[in-house]
Amino acid sequence: MTLAGDxxxxxxxxxxxxxxxTVETRRMLSDVIRDDLGLTGTHLGCEHGVCGxxxxxxxxxxxxxxLMLAAQADGSEITTIEGLASTDGTMHPVQQAMHDSHGFQxxxxxxxxxxxxxxxxxxxxxxxxxxxxxELSGNLCRCTGYQSIIDGVETAVALIDTEGSDR
Amino acid sequence: MKIPAFSYHRxxxxxxxxGLLRDHGDDAKVLAGGQSLLPIMAxxxxxxxxxxxxxxxxxxxxxxxxxxxxxxxxxxxxxxxxEGSTDIAGHAPLVSEALPHVGHTAIRTRGTxxxxxxxxxxxxxxxxxxxxxxxxxxxxxxxGVRHIRASDFFEGYLQTxxxxxxxxxxxxxxxxxxxxxxxxxxxSRRHGDFAMMGVACTISVADEITAAALSxxxxxxxxxxxxxxxxxxxxxQPDGDAFDDAAKIVMSTLQPGADLHASAAHxxxxxxxxxxxxxxxxxxxxxxMA
Ligand SMILES: Cc1cc2nc3c(=O)[nH]c(=O)nc-3n(C[C@H](O)[C@H](O)[C@H](O)COP(=O)(O)OP(=O)(O)OC[C@H]3O[C@@H](n4cnc5c(N)ncnc54)[C@H](O)[C@@H]3O)c2cc1C
Numbered sequence: 001m002t003l004a005g006d007x008x009x010x011x012x013x014x015x016x017x018x019x020x021x022t023v024e025t026r027r028m029l030s031d032v033i034r035d036d037l038g039l040t041g042t043h044l045g046c047e048h049g050v051c052g053x054x055x056x057x058x059x060x061x062x063x064x065x066x067l068m069l070a071a072q073a074d075g076s077e078i079t080t081i082e083g084l085a086s087t088d089g090t091m092h093p094v095q096q097a098m099h100d101s102h103g104f105q106x107x108x109x110x111x112x113x114x115x116x117x118x119x120x121x122x123x124x125x126x127x128x129x130x131x132x133x134x135e136l137s138g139n140l141c142r143c144t145g146y147q148s149i150i151d152g153v154e155t156a157v158a159l160i161d162t163e164g165s166d167r
Numbered sequence: 168m169k170i171p172a173f174s175y176h177r178x179x180x181x182x183x184x185x186g187l188l189r190d191h192g193d194d195a196k197v198l199a200g201g202q203s204l205l206p207i208m209a210x211x212x213x214x215x216x217x218x219x220x221x222x223x224x225x226x227x228x229x230x231x232x233x234x235x236x237x238x239x240x241x242x243x244x245x246x247x248x249x250e251g252s253t254d255i256a257g258h259a260p261l262v263s264e265a266l267p268h269v270g271h272t273a274i275r276t277r278g279t280x281x282x283x284x285x286x287x288x289x290x291x292x293x294x295x296x297x298x299x300x301x302x303x304x305x306x307x308x309x310x311g312v313r314h315i316r317a318s319d320f321f322e323g324y325l326q327t328x329x330x331x332x333x334x335x336x337x338x339x340x341x342x343x344x345x346x347x348x349x350x351x352x353x354x355s356r357r358h359g360d361f362a363m364m365g366v367a368c369t370i371s372v373a374d375e376i377t378a379a380a381l382s383x384x385x386x387x388x389x390x391x392x393x394x395x396x397x398x399x400x401x402x403x404q405p406d407g408d409a410f411d412d413a414a415k416i417v418m419s420t421l422q423p424g425a426d427l428h429a430s431a432a433h434x435x436x437x438x439x440x441x442x443x444x445x446x447x448x449x450x451x452x453x454x455x456m457a
Pocket of ligand 1: 197198200201202206242271279336360
């Protein structure tokens with residue numbers, strides 16, 4: 001049967017926890033993540049898919065949360081920036097590496113860059129610098145000029161390599 | 168901006184979806200990956216009254232190769248799935264060549280091959296690929312099924328032969344011919360941006376060039392074949408001279424427009440550049456594909 005109406009009850013697993021939410025069908029996943037779930041680490045820049053600040057992992061792949069109705073996320077598994085660190089507070093190697101190499105300045109764009117990086121390194125543990133640039137081309141940063149962010153990704157590659165874990 | 172209000176419909180079967188399109192056609196939009204439709208709504212360039220979310224329709228997410236080598240891509244095949252498909256790489260290599268150029272990884276997670284073709288952005292890669300390969304678009308409505316050839320499908324800027332009550336259920340790429348190479352070459356400001364000029368190219372060689380397709384995107388209000396340049400290649404050796412001559416014809420026949428990103432003269436220049444690059448690349452890939 002066709003589901004129709006102004007609201008819809010969806011089930012999503014966010015950072016490992018499954019929740020049921022009743023959402024207005026008009027609302028974007030990004031707004032639901034921020035306003036209903038209180039996970040404000042997902043940032044909203046352009047709200048039309050260009051800047052990449054709102055990038056989340058959707059079933060393990062990067063996706064724009066501002067270009068998805070929350071209704072479309074029904075049944076999926078989502079990781080936001082809040083889901084990267086371990087429960088004991090230990091940072092994910094990508095977070096640690098960005099911290100160590102001073103990857104960001106204002107860091108408005110940081111969540112999107114780091115989640116995109118996590119997905120890249122899961123698919124390709126040792127990407128070339130050129131490949132990193134390509135893969136991050138969908139994320140905009142207006143502070144750094146990108147060099148420090150790409151350095152950060154390379155630091156993450158080395159860190160994961162020495163830790164022998166990519167969690 | 169937040170998107171304007173609409174009525175949301177999530178059909179569970181193709182019949183339900185086609186019924187909704189019949190009832191609401193003119194005021195409704197199909198929502199596939201949303202990677203073009205939702206930005207348009209966020210920018211308030213479009214305000215459909217009804218969104219028909221096809222995301223849960225069964226049976227449309229498959230990539231199949233039939234006995235003759237025809238590749239059939241269903242309406243819910245995401246760019247990401249198509250990009251990773253060895254069937255597409257083996258039997259419709261021009262599609263595989265194009266996909267890495269389509270937006271960014273995050274866009275390809277959601278966007279669909281059929282959505283891109285139905286959207287018909289003149290700067291998009293896949294409509295030009297469909298035109299280069301003589302793909303067939305399968306359009307279904309509650310009245311029945313139509314098969315539309317790529318050469319009849321793209322009618323104008325974001326305009327296709329699809330009627331408002333029709334769903335593009337699949338796109339079919341004909342069997343890949345022998346001794347044929349494929350390449351997509353484009354110039355854009357940044358990787359993943361829409362191209363200022365690009366070409367989807369195939370070339371077939373047996374002793375000499377037997378056929379070529381040069382299908383341009385970013386060049387006009389629809390994807391466009393440079394037929395005169397294509398014909399100039401037939402019967403010649405696949406070398407720099409033949410490619411230069413084809414590029415010259417392209418530069419004198421294409422009439423690209425000007426916008427914020429590039430002047431018409433710059434686009435015409437780029438058309439020559441991508442023609443030479445694509446022909447050389449496609450030639451070097453002959454035999455490497457099947
Ligand atoms: C930042 C960014 C960069 C991008 N860069 C590129 C690029 O470089 N090249 C490129 O080609 N694209 C690019 N895109 C667009 C992307 O490829 C879209 O995914 C694609 O154009 C539309 O596919 P979709 O499934 O998301 O369709 P939607 O956005 O859901 O729909 C687009 C249109 O097609 C219609 N439609 C969709 N599916 C069907 C169907 N089965 N039957 C009938 N109508 C249908 C919809 O009603 C709507 O009008 C970019 C997008 C973004 C946000």
